[in-house]
Structures are given as C-alpha cells and as structure tokens.
Amino acid sequence: MVPANNTLKIQHVLQEKEWVDPMTNDDYRALTPLIYDHINPYAEFPIDLDNRLAI
Template sequence: MLEVGRAQKTIFVAWYLRLRDLQREVEEGLNVMESSNGANSVIAYEKAGEIASNRRDEQEMFVLCLRILQSALVYVNTLMLQDVMDEPEWADLLTPADRRGLTPLFWSHVRPYGDANLNMAARLNLASASVPGPRIAEAAGHGLPHQTA
C-alpha cells in the first residue's frame, strides 16, 4: 500500500510539473488557505491565536467560535461587496476575471483591539456607509490604466 501511495505521489508531481492549469489550481487553493489563516490570526488575536487549553472540550469550543466569527465576517463582507457592485461605476469597471478574483474573506476593516458598539435591536445599514468610487491612474512608465484604491 505504501508503494502505491508513492507511485500516486510521483504521478501527481509529474502532472504538476507539466500542467500550468494544475499549478494555478494548487496555488489558488494555497492562497485561499493563507487568507483563511490570516483572518483567523486577526480574529483570534489573544495569546497569538493559540489554543491555551489542553482540554478537548475547550479546544473544540475555541475552534467552533472561530469558525462562527469567520463566517460572520464573510457574511458582512459579502453584503458590503454586493452594495459596492450595485454602483454603476464599479459594475462597469470590473471584467468577469476581476469578479472571479473577488473574495469576501478580507479583514483590513476589522479592529481587533478597538471598541465596537453593537446594537442588537437595529439592522446593519450598509447603504448609509460611504464607499469611495474607483480611481483610474496611469501605470508608471507603461501608459496602461490600472485601478487604485
């Protein structure tokens, strides 16, 4: 059985070295995991994001809470992306390839060390938030337009 596993691994490496599409697919999967781990390090900032207990039930609770927080972050980010994409200047600017590259797992707006006022009686009103529109600038030395934030 061990030899079969080694043969399968060798075949995969050969395919990986030969096929650029497979290399891209593997890299995209790695990027998603890096982004997920980065979000987890922002969300679980106490004690460097490490699970402080050796009790199984506390470890499970930590991981489950972390997943709930990450899911909530993705949900709110998805709502914000939808609001931005409803604006005509953004909708017309992005190509289908740009849209495929959008991810709701970003956390630059998260303040892990700050205070947050939470009103459970009110809904999140994303329409009242001001979002700057896209700016097009000349790429340095290339004369090509690119998007800047």
C-alpha cells in the first residue's frame, strides 16, 4: 500500500529539526485530520433508493 500524499508531506516535515522543535502537543494533534481525512468514522453512506445506478 502506497502512503497518501499528505502522509509523505508530514513525514518530510517531521524529519526537519527546525519544524519539529517548536511543535506543541496541539500541533501534533492538528496533524491527525491530514492523515485520516479520507476515512468516514461514522460509517454513514447516504443512499438514494429512489434512483437506479447506471450500470
């Protein structure tokens, strides 16, 4: 599995000391949506049962 583009960007930034040193716990917490933004945590998938899929 290839990491998402956001994951690669975060890894690159976290390797640089000038970016990591000033980071606080809130900064690390703010990174989480970048990594997991594509995940639907509530497993809600809206379905319109009045329309058929074009197959």
